Amino acid sequence: MRRVSLLRATGVFIGAAALVAGAADARISTSPLATLANGNAHLLSAGPLAFGPDGILFVGDSIGGQVVAIDTHDRQAARAARVDVQDINAKIAAMVGIAPDQLVINDVKVNPVSKNVYLSVSRGRGPDAMPLIVRVERGSGQLSVLPLDNVAHASVQLSDAPAAAPGADPPNGRPSSRMMTITDMVYMNGNLMVAGLSNEEWSSALRSIPFPFQRTAAEGTTIQIWHSSHGRYETQAPIRTFVPYDIDGRNYVLAAYTCTPLVKIPFSELHPGAQVHGAEIADLGAGNQPLDMVPYRQNGHSYILINNTSRGVMKLQADDLGAYKPITAPTITNVAGVPYQTISDLKDVRHLAALDSSDVLILTGKSSGPPWLANPVVGPVNLQTIPLP
Amino acid sequence: MRSSQIVSAAAIILVSGVLAAAASGASAPAAVGIRFTGRSFAVSGWTPPASAPRGGWPTIFAVYASPAGASGPAGATAGAAGLPPLLGSYAIEHGTLVFQPRFPPAAGLQYDVVFAPPGAPVVRRTFYGPPRDVTPSTRVLHIYPSAAVLPSNTLRLYIYFSAPMSRGEAAAYVHVLDGHGRALQGVFLPGEELWDPRFEQLTLTFDPGRIKRGLTSNERMGPPIAPGARYTLLIDSAWQDARGAPLAEAARKEYRGGQALRAPPDPRQWQVAAPAAGAGTPLTIDFPTPMNYPLLQRMLNVVGAHGTVAGSVSVGRDETRWRFTPQRPWRAGRYRIIVDRGLEDVAGNHIDELFDIDEFHRVTEHIVTRTISLPFTVH
Structure with missing residues (x-):
């Protein structure tokens, strides 16, 4: 294990232009299951996953410009069990009848109640690839493909998603080629938070969508980051991945930006029109993007396990995150940072998923090329549980 | 669930016929054959029993899919390699056991079918799905920005293709070369590929950490486009389109670094x-x-x-x-x-x-x- 030096902390300034209100808007009087309707889920793609209440699985559909909530009927509480499915991409490919190199596993999440594992998968690599949700039974590792043509579900359109629907006729007569690629989703406090990247403009799109869904999700916020140590700030740094995190009894969102370090954002301040102050807590290195974050406690200390595109798996020491105060003026310079170490024996990790207090789930696969963009897999892709480092 | 219901219903209708066949000594193994209609697989020359065998129909009739030409003798590899059979439903139609795959046949696959009726020789057959059309036809139409001189803080490149491309492999086929033809690393932002909904337009983002003034990457590595330096963006012809066919030809864009754009559009x-x-x-x-x-x-x-x-x-x-x-x-x-x-x-x-x-x-x-x-x- 290699120790990495402390990093400077700078500040972030977040101008929340249109973030939907948080917990206050979530008025759930009945089970959310009652708001789902049977029928075809009409998924055009299956990307990031997040679990909500009552075994409801949220599926990010970038091509469809929507998020779909699906009833998995998987509500039986169970303890986590070891999972070890070698060559899982070849196994799924064989089940659904496609060459393994044409099958892409997009995300991995664990049902927090049943501890069964769910994968979002593309059967094909083109725009018409069939979206699949695959369940991996805890313990046995048995694979099954969820039916999506007749399932209790609800969907919400992302308001500034593209008019991808065929036949859409914009008033200016020009079809849009814009697509917001959903990069991460988290359900917290009655809201589904969705981060994404646009293929055309450099903008942030962090949304907080009350669940049960309304018809259309509100537009995303604009996020600005200010680097105090240089007397500068930057605009609209898109959030790549994020995780809810309690610091000193308060709810925060720990967010990793595409180009800048890890920041903490108080959840309570994320509401429409608010100016939100956050703080940068670590810089995870250039030419790199964090992919997944798993918080955990071990021997009385708090940690966050972070998987990166280019810099392996890192274990971030998270005991003192409360000490990093938001920076609100250009004269304040905070030169401290959060220490982390790189877990050198964890290689080729493509996804991390929280399992329980002692183990974490990893999906591994070797890359054929340089670690930028979405590098292709060569050889087997394996899904397994390992002890938290 | 649905498949078992179909089988049950069919079995009830067919029960008298099946019983008659069983009483007369059932099927003759020599006549057993397997047909592939292009959508489903059927066992001919064999009269199925009244109900599925213990363990279900897949224990005697299974279809294994693999890339065409990848396996050896029919049915020899897929199941033996520990790979599961195709998902699908079983039904008895006009006295014939039929397997309907849950997903439509994909191009370029072979299907190794294994039929192992109790007390009779195992029958293996191999069928092929529609061939994969790998005739190269897709090409790069344009790369934006179009200019030969790009500001050193250029943020994004857009590659437009003539037909839908495959996702998830850009890293292997897009290269930036310096003036000496050496491939450069760390030029673009890692992570997701950003496409339009038709996968005909790919967005590449230069590493913003190297563009933003004051950031460590910018100060250590400089911008991804240095003023005065020459570069070539090379798009490898082996990159596959959505059909799995390579590009009709490689594409290149040569550009030179210019001064940064430091004034917002007015x-x-x-x-x-x-x-x-x-x-x-x-x-x-x-x-x-x-x-x-x-x-x-x-x-x-x-x-x-x-x-x-x-x-x-x-x-x-x-x-x-x-x-x-x-x-x-x-x-x-x-x-x-x-x-x-x-x-x-x-x-x-x-x-x-x-x-x-x-x-x-x-x-x-x-x-x-x-x-x-x-x-x-x-x-």
Whole structure:
């Protein structure tokens, strides 16, 4: 294990232009299951996953410009069990009848109640690839493909998603080629938070969508980051991945930006029109993007396990995150940072998923090329549980 | 669940026939065959029993899919390699056991079918799905920005293809070479590939950490485009389109580093040439600096007395000229060009707002309108 030096902390300034209100808007009087309707889920793609209440699985559909909530009927509480499915991409490919190199596993999440594992998968690599949700039974590792043509579900359109629907006729007569690629989703406090990247403009799109869904999700916020140590700030740094995190009894969102370090954002301040102050807590290195974050406690200390595109798996020491105060003026310079170490024996990790207090789930696969963009897999892709480092 | 219901229903209807067959000594193994209709697999010459065997139909009749030519003798590899059979449903149709795969056949696959009736020899057959069309036809149509000199803080490249591409493999097929032909690393932002919904337009983002002034990466590595340096963007012809066919040819874009764009686009500096009434002459805007090509397609709109004017956009002169041709001839009157403030130049600078701003007070400026209006008159 290699120790990495402390990093400077700078500040972030977040101008929340249109973030939907948080917990206050979530008025759930009945089970959310009652708001789902049977029928075809009409998924055009299956990307990031997040679990909500009552075994409801949220599926990010970038091509469809929507998020779909699906009833998995998987509500039986169970303890986590070891999972070890070698060559899982070849196994799924064989089940659904496609060459393994044409099958892409997009995300991995664990049902927090049943501890069964769910994968979002593309059967094909083109725009018409069939979206699949695959369940991996805890313990046995048995694979099954969820039916999506007749399932209790609800969907919400992302308001500034593209008019991808065929036949859409914009008033200016020009079809849009814009697509917001959903990069991460988290359900917290009655809201589904969705981060994404646009293929055309450099903008942030962090949304907080009350669940049960309304018809259309509100537009995303604009996020600005200010680097105090240089007397500068930057605009609209898109959030790549994020995780809810309690610091000193308060709810925060720990967010990793595409180009800048890890920041903490108080959840309570994320509401429409608010100016939100956050703080940068670590810089995870250039030419790199964090992919997944798993918080955990071990021997009385708090940690966050972070998987990166280019810099392996890192274990971030998270005991003192409360000490990093938001920076609100250009004269304040905070030169401290959060220490982390790189877990050198964890290689080729493509996804991390929280399992329980002692183990974490990893999906591994070797890359054929340089670690930028979405590098292709060569050889087997394996899904397994390992002890938290 | 559904498949078992179908089988049960069919079995009830067929029960008398099955019983008769069983009583007379059942099927003759020599006549057993397997058919592939292109959509389903059927066992011929064998009369199925009244109910599925213990463990279900898959224990005696299974189909294994694998890439065509990848396996050896029929049925020898897929199951033996520990790979599961195809998902699907079983039914008995007109006294024949039929397996219907849950997903439609994919191009380029072979199907190794194993039928192992109790007490009879195992029957193996191999069938092939539709061939994979790997005739190269897809090509790179254009790479934006078009100019041969790119500002050192250029934020994004857009590659336009003639047909849908495959996702998830760009890293292996897109290269940036320096002036000596050496491949450079760390030029683009890692992570997701950003496509349009048809996968015909790929967005590559230069590592913003190397572009933003003051960041460690920028100070240590310099910008991904150094002023004066020469580069080649190389797109490998082996890159597969959505059909799995390679590109018809490789594509290259040679560019040289220019000075950074450090002034945000200012619509007051744009030159608007109003068209004449009655004709289909285009409305033209000339920009002093190159703008973001895909955003020019949708972030400038023309509004007249009757609302948004429908028409087509063409972008030229290395993205410094925007031309709008209406679907119907211009009518005399007053119009406005509605400029979305999200419109960017090639360096990600928005209207009136730099990509990396170095004056703190700008943070507190709240832009209340999302658009700017540029009036013009058609005479």
